[in-house]
Amino acid sequence: MTRGIRGATTVNKNTQEEILENTKNLIEEMIENNGVQPDDISHVFISATEDVNAVFPAKALRSLEGWTYVPVMCMREMDVQQGLAFCIRVMMVVNTSKGQKEIQHVFHKDAVKLRPDLAGR
Template sequence: MIRGVRGAVTVEKNEEKEIVAATEQLLREMIKENHIDAHSVVSVFISVTDDITEAFPAKALRAIEGWTYVPVMCMREIPVPKGLTKCIRVMMHVNTEIAQEKISHIYLGNAVSLRPDLQQELNR
């Protein structure tokens, strides 16, 4: 079955190097914590807030060995007033038998504020 693995990270500056590095860190953590093999991934959606314009975060996925053929798409997050800024969100669609409640969703930087309930579960 297909499960969604979520993650998010924030950056301090709208600079290509920082955007790609933060996204790569997030992706590697999602992959590690959920034991994901590229061959089991259906697709990856990456969204960014309006204030991230200097790079496609998908570039980070291409830096990870074995992920060349995984379909990835970048898009804009909806601009909600007072929403988290400089945020990169990832939704990875993975073929797995792992139960939904056993998936580790990863939130780094200021993005931990998006799902503090999941962070509390991880810290138990």
């Protein structure tokens, strides 16, 4: 069965260092919390708001050991009025035997506002 694991974070500044560090921390926690291995992954979508453009956030995933061949794509998040600024979102599609309620979604920093009902489960 495939399941989606959601994750999101924000950055304070549009710098390569901050984007990569925050994205890597987010993805590492998504992996750890859900017991994911690179071969479990179908694909990963990463979106960023318009104000996050100093580097592709997917570069952070590429720095993880064993993740070289995982299909990943970056895209721009919809520009919604009153939307969360400086936001990076991850949708990791994994092969797993876990049920929907067992998946642990991860939200860091201001992105907790996106799904307070799922954050910190």
